[in-house]
Amino acid sequence: xxxxxxxxxxxxxxxxxxxxxxxxxxxxxxxxxxxxxxxxxxxxxxxxxxxxxxxxxxxxxxxxxxxxxxxxxxxxxxxxxxxxxxxxxxxxxxxxxxxxxxxxxxxxxxxxxxxxxxxxxxxxxxxxxxxxxxxxxxxxxxxxxxxxxxxxxxxxxxxxxxxxxxxxxxxxxxxx
Numbered sequence: 307x308x309x310x311x312x313x314x315x316x317x318x319x320x321x322x323x324x325x326x327x328x329x330x331x332x333x334x335x336x337x338x339x340x341x342x343x344x345x346x347x348x349x350x351x352x353x354x355x356x357x358x359x360x361x362x363x364x365x366x367x368x369x370x371x372x373x374x375x376x377x378x379x380x381x382x383x384x385x386x387x388x389x390x391x392x393x394x395x396x397x398x399x400x401x402x403x404x405x406x407x408x409x410x411x412x413x414x415x416x417x418x419x420x421x422x423x424x425x426x427x428x429x430x431x432x433x434x435x436x437x438x439x440x441x442x443x444x445x446x447x448x449x450x451x452x453x454x455x456x457x458x459x460x461x462x463x464x465x466x467x468x469x470x471x472x473x474x475x476x477x478x479x480x481x482x
Contacts, residue, residue: 313415346424382404408422426449427443430457438460
């Protein structure tokens with residue numbers, strides 16, 4: 307079984323237009339001008355995916371401090387996404403890479419063909435749509451948010467002094 311080769315930093319992110327709701331579409335090009343976090347994940351209702359998306363939802367304000375938009379992408383259908391987003395009270399869009407199945411996941415090297423799902427892959431794009439950080443996590447592991455925040459800090463020129471190496475599993479209680 308070959309491991310996926312996700313797109314590397316320095317690569318221009320492939321543009322796409324996917325459904326964000328039964329009657330709405332979102333194009334990556336619409337988000338230009340600000341950083342974008344693309345979070346590809348296997349399935350809406352799985353425990354690890356649910357925890358990962360809930361974490362990014364909890365960190366919504368911290369992402370906003372960098373002007374970053376988080377976007378979740380999986381091969382689940384738009385109605386499944388709608389129910390999942392409502393149940394989890396998500397404040398960021400979930401995009402359906404349903405038909406043709408996994409086409410965008412494949413374009414990013416983030417498709418697990420043997421299982422028919424997206425890999426658990428993260429990409430941080432700059433305002434021009436260039437990938438500045440990418441990470442492929444094992445399917446059963448929540449990658450957390452530390453890598454994303456380090457990439458956003460680097461993009462903004464606000465690299466922070468050394469901080470706890472513990473994974474960011476919930477928002478910090480106090481902030482500098």
